Amino acid sequence: MDPTLQALQERVRAAAAAKTPLMITGGGAKAFYGNEPRGEALDVRSVSGIVDYEPTELVVTVRGGTPLAELEARLAEQSQMLPFEPPHFGPTATVGGAVAAGLAGPRRMAAGAVRDFVLGARLLDGRGNVLSFGGRVMKNVAGYDVARALPGSLGTLGVIVEASLKVLPRPVAEQTLLFEMNEAESIRRANEWGGQPLPISATAWCGGQLYVRLSGAAAGVQAAHAKMGGSPVPEAALLWAELREQAHGFFQPGHGTLWRVAVPPTTGPLDLGATLVEWNGGQRWVWSDAPTEKIRARVEAAGGHATQFRGGDRRSTFHPLPPALAAIHRRLKAEFDPAGIFNPGRLYAEP
Amino acid sequence: MNAPRTIPSKMLGERIPLEGTGAVDIERQRTVVAALRTFLPDHCILWREEDTRPYECDGLTLYRQVPMVVALPETEEQVARIARACFDLDVPIVPRGAGTGLSGGALPHGQGVLLSLAKFNRIVQIDPLARTAVVQPGVRNSAISEAVAHLGLYYAPDPSSQIACTIGGNIAENSGGVHCLKYGLTLQNVLRVRGVTVDGEVVEVGSEAPDAPGYDLLPLVVGCEGMLLVITEATVKLVPKPLKQQVIMASFDDIEKGGDAVAAVIAAGIIPAGMEMMDKPATAAVEPFVKAGYDLNAEAILLVESDGTPEEVAEEIERIEAVLRAKGATQLAVSQSEPERLRYWAGRKAAFPAVGRISPDYYCMDGTIPRKRLGEVLKAIAAMEKKYDLRCANVFHAGDGNLHPLIMFDANDPDSVVRAEEFGFEILELSIAVGGTVTGEHGVGVEKVHQMCLQFDPATLESFFAVKRAFDPPGLLNPGKAIPTLNRCAEYGKMHVHAGALKFPELPRF
Numbered sequence A: 001m002d003p004t005l006q007a008l009q010e011r012v013r014a015a016a017a018a019k020t021p022l023m024i025t026g027g028g029a030k031a032f033y034g035n036e037p038r039g040e041a042l043d044v045r046s047v048s049g050i051v052d053y054e055p056t057e058l059v060v061t062v063r064g065g066t067p068l069a070e071l072e073a074r075l076a077e078q079s080q081m082l083p084f085e086p087p088h089f090g091p092t093a094t095v096g097g098a099v100a101a102g103l104a105g106p107r108r109m110a111a112g113a114v115r116d117f118v119l120g121a122r123l124l125d126g127r128g129n130v131l132s133f134g135g136r137v138m139k140n141v142a143g144y145d146v147a148r149a150l151p152g153s154l155g156t157l158g159v160i161v162e163a164s165l166k167v168l169p170r171p172v173a174e175q176t177l178l179f180e181m182n183e184a185e186s187i188r189r190a191n192e193w194g195g196q197p198l199p200i201s202a203t204a205w206c207g208g209q210l211y212v213r214l215s216g217a218a219a220g221v222q223a224a225h226a227k228m229g230g231s232p233v234p235e236a237a238l239l240w241a242e243l244r245e246q247a248h249g250f251f252q253p254g255h256g257t258l259w260r261v262a263v264p265p266t267t268g269p270l271d272l273g274a275t276l277v278e279w280n281g282g283q284r285w286v287w288s289d290a291p292t293e294k295i296r297a298r299v300e301a302a303g304g305h306a307t308q309f310r311g312g313d314r315r316s317t318f319h320p321l322p323p324a325l326a327a328i329h330r331r332l333k334a335e336f337d338p339a340g341i342f343n344p345g346r347l348y349a350e351p
Numbered sequence B: 001m002n003a004p005r006t007i008p009s010k011m012l013g014e015r016i017p018l019e020g021t022g023a024v025d026i027e028r029q030r031t032v033v034a035a036l037r038t039f040l041p042d043h044c045i046l047w048r049e050e051d052t053r054p055y056e057c058d059g060l061t062l063y064r065q066v067p068m069v070v071a072l073p074e075t076e077e078q079v080a081r082i083a084r085a086c087f088d089l090d091v092p093i094v095p096r097g098a099g100t101g102l103s104g105g106a107l108p109h110g111q112g113v114l115l116s117l118a119k120f121n122r123i124v125q126i127d128p129l130a131r132t133a134v135v136q137p138g139v140r141n142s143a144i145s146e147a148v149a150h151l152g153l154y155y156a157p158d159p160s161s162q163i164a165c166t167i168g169g170n171i172a173e174n175s176g177g178v179h180c181l182k183y184g185l186t187l188q189n190v191l192r193v194r195g196v197t198v199d200g201e202v203v204e205v206g207s208e209a210p211d212a213p214g215y216d217l218l219p220l221v222v223g224c225e226g227m228l229l230v231i232t233e234a235t236v237k238l239v240p241k242p243l244k245q246q247v248i249m250a251s252f253d254d255i256e257k258g259g260d261a262v263a264a265v266i267a268a269g270i271i272p273a274g275m276e277m278m279d280k281p282a283t284a285a286v287e288p289f290v291k292a293g294y295d296l297n298a299e300a301i302l303l304v305e306s307d308g309t310p311e312e313v314a315e316e317i318e319r320i321e322a323v324l325r326a327k328g329a330t331q332l333a334v335s336q337s338e339p340e341r342l343r344y345w346a347g348r349k350a351a352f353p354a355v356g357r358i359s360p361d362y363y364c365m366d367g368t369i370p371r372k373r374l375g376e377v378l379k380a381i382a383a384m385e386k387k388y389d390l391r392c393a394n395v396f397h398a399g400d401g402n403l404h405p406l407i408m409f410d411a412n413d414p415d416s417v418v419r420a421e422e423f424g425f426e427i428l429e430l431s432i433a434v435g436g437t438v439t440g441e442h443g444v445g446v447e448k449v450h451q452m453c454l455q456f457d458p459a460t461l462e463s464f465f466a467v468k469r470a471f472d473p474p475g476l477l478n479p480g481k482a483i484p485t486l487n488r489c490a491e492y493g494k495m496h497v498h499a500g501a502l503k504f505p506e507l508p509r510f
Helices: A004-020 A070-075 A093-099 A183-194 A218-228 A236-244 A292-301 A322-334 B028-039 B048-055 B076-089 B141-151 B167-173 B255-267 B280-290 B308-328 B338-349 B351-357 B369-389 B414-433 B459-472 B488-498
Strands: A020-024 A040-043 A048-056 A059-064 A118-124 A128-132 A160-166 A175-181 A200-206 A209-215 A257-262 A273-277 A283-288 A303-310 B068-073 B093-095 B113-116 B125-126 B132-135 B189-195 B202-208 B230-237 B243-254 B274-279 B300-308 B331-334 B361-364 B392-397 B403-410
Touching: A004 A020, A004 A040, A004 A118, A004 B369, A020 A175, A048 A070, A059 A070, A059 A093, A070 A093, A118 A303, A128 A218, A128 B459, A175 A218, A175 A236, A183 A200, A183 A209, A183 A273, A200 A236, A209 A218, A218 B308, A257 A292, A292 A303, A322 B202, A322 B459, B028 B068, B028 B076, B048 B068, B048 B141, B076 B093, B076 B113, B076 B189, B076 B230, B093 B167, B093 B230, B125 B141, B132 B141, B141 B167, B141 B403, B243 B255, B243 B308, B243 B338, B255 B274, B255 B308, B255 B369, B274 B280, B274 B338, B280 B338, B280 B351, B280 B392, B300 B308, B300 B338, B308 B331, B338 B351, B351 B361, B351 B392, B351 B403, B361 B414, B369 B392, B369 B414, B403 B414, B459 B488
Parallel strands: A020 A040, B068 B113, B093 B113
Antiparallel strands: A048 A059, A059 A160, A118 A128, A118 A160, A175 A209, A200 A209, A200 A273, A257 A283, A257 A303, A273 A283, B125 B132, B132 B230, B189 B202, B189 B230, B243 B300, B243 B331, B274 B300, B274 B392, B361 B403, B392 B403
């Protein structure tokens, strides 16, 4: 067995015996996200490296502590990519952190969520066991798909020591189009286009401007542009990177709390504050200093949930759960981490 | 297995008895029926054997068990009350959709309630702008696409049984189909699932929003084989019908060359809408039956579909053709009309019944392997045909590496049944050995529960029970399926090492 992994296992077993809380840390790029971290730092960057990469299998198996930038550079050499376009939020971001945070970038509605590209994972659980879920093949329905339940679990179920990810070829051609329109109109149009066979890979609306990215075969992208109209945006790759990394001007701090609102995409404007709309309307970034309850009530009524993404009260980052679901959550956590040592409270306050 | 018939008592499942087999306990049956009658109308409860017998198996007819009681609720509230009543009486529940499953996931429990969702057959809502449909679990897969066809939309996953199988069963099994290479499995096409917990609470997992707060429970519930929730409603994703679809049919004079061509298409950066392969025995079975126009001299034929705008399809077809030629295709044909395209596919979709016509019975396997190992695994299967003296036709979702060897045998010949089963197990074990899985899309059910012991280590198997306990603490939802106990694995290990060498194979062993 890998000695670095063995060292982590021993550390976890000792912490479980002493009930010492552990704060799992990779590059620390997403330390701002979730409820206030607490516990002794458990640095998992030692478990690093690309284990296996077969471009023709469309699968890469990588250790959790591997820098995300290293993985993406390796895939780019083969003209492949992580289709969920994970935000890095800093040069130190790791693959394990990207999976645990479960955040996807602009391509989410076209390609899928982080979980849709997790084929398998090895998880160091709260007893110090290394569990192997899923596999390295495209289709696998043997056993519960725990690997795909890890994105968004924020390290509360265990340490992601390895993940097998499905990758895809980079699109041959890309073109971004700009349309001038208001928020309501942009949401309607994005969804109307979504119902047509057009190669749309991302949409974003901010300040009266709707950006639509087309990706695919060159002929298909050209035909779609001709059909949709709009003005071509030069150097658009930078724009989408800035949106993904929250380096875009909209995200400059200073207007209260930055909320991430997820709603059924066709929901009309929520009028909660300054808004940037992505994912055909499914993901909305809102700056607001309105009370948490008010925002959550409004979003819940629309069938969605609201996360205090940056700033705000780091004891209730995430939308509260209905009691029956909360009970399932508590039991899952207790099964995988009986001593309650992993990232306690990072997702929800524990009893 | 296609035709119902008496199965000899030598099957492994009977040598290591499954949970919930055996005669119905009449006393317990009375108690349960009485409890259900307090809120369910009489026409929703079946308990006489002539009424419960039709439910004794699903699409895997190898295993049969008459349920103690069959409940056919009509409302979600009734489902919740059935769950609560069973929870209070400690009675297992086995949910069932159309009963087309191929792994015995809906095999009844002899001391339990078989909960049929057949009456939940309504499409509740269609939202054209959001491209979603809210459906009850008993709605047939193809009925969804039919209902939204006028909007230019369809529901993408298309298992071969799509005219009969229901969306509830598809969710329970995380079903695939020939187009999941590009469009994903059921998990990627279901947004929200509403269901009843073991103690009768109604919960929703997933969301019509892009995600839901907390743990993402959807990937656990989709594919849970009825062991975590009883599904009562779901929101599915609809996708725009492509403007154009075209399929290339390519012949290869060597099956390994066909396998290499599959990898080469992917390596060229192309993700076709579907990429399916059939070997010579499969095309020979299909062609007289369907007249699809397959090249009967080819050792393997490959069907590769491209979809999208006319411009995209023209470009992609050209690229795929070039790759296939370079990889040694001996013949290439591109569908020139929609009837022609459908005819090419009709043969593939009819492969199972076609094999059923040339053999009294067949046993369908479902291993998935890395694409690059395709050639070597097919060679090994050919060697196994000789070893077990049984024919095998191979059809597969080549793009995904998902194999469906169809082992032909005669259920009236007990020895051929045992050989078929051993043959199947050897294929599954090989799938694991080359880095794959025992089931790509049919589920574990009762059929592959023993191979789970080989694919997963004891700690991981135990964690599957942990997930089960988190949703279903008393373990009443479809018990005994999908996850083997460590005791069962130990028994299986002992049995398997000595397979064929047991002194008294007819004796039950526990």
